[in-house]
Amino acid sequence: MRGSVQKQRFHQWCKDRIVELAIEKFSELGGFVVKVNAKYTSAYGFDGSGLISRSKKKYSLARFKNGKCYNADLSASYNIGARYWYAVLTNAKLTRVWEGRSSSHTLRTPVTLSSLWKLSESNLA
Numbered sequence: 360m361r362g363s364v365q366k367q368r369f370h371q372w373c374k375d376r377i378v379e380l381a382i383e384k385f386s387e388l389g390g391f392v393v394k395v396n397a398k399y400t401s402a403y404g405f406d407g408s409g410l411i412s413r414s415k416k417k418y419s420l421a422r423f424k425n426g427k428c429y430n431a432d433l434s435a436s437y438n439i440g441a442r443y444w445y446a447v448l449t450n451a452k453l454t455r456v457w458e459g460r461s462s463s464h465t466l467r468t469p470v471t472l473s474s475l476w477k478l479s480e481s482n483l484a
């Protein structure tokens with residue numbers, strides 16, 4: 360078992376090093392890098408309807424609260440893209456998983472594609 364832990368650590372180190380090198384090369388070429396936290400992206404619907412439920416027969420199928428069915432991976436990719444643009448528009452270096460400040464009285468909502476729609480509507484008004 361000791362060998363497997365060592366193998367996992369080496370694999371993680373290699374992966375982190377590859378990411379660092381890719382970021383360095385892209386930055387040298389003038390690219391803009393934003394790290395996106397992908398946590399909860401597939402658990403919430405991109406349309407702002409809230410938590411999704413997955414099909415037991417076909418796990419990739421997600422049923423939204425409004426009754427529509429979408430591919431869960433597609434919804435997650437929309438949310439990851441929305442978090443990138445949310446970070447760019449709000450000038451954040453690291454994307455937040457939740458909108459709003461943490462306090463005990465207000466509920467925080469996850470950053471999804473609908474958050475980006477609301478942000479663009481408020482900027483236009």
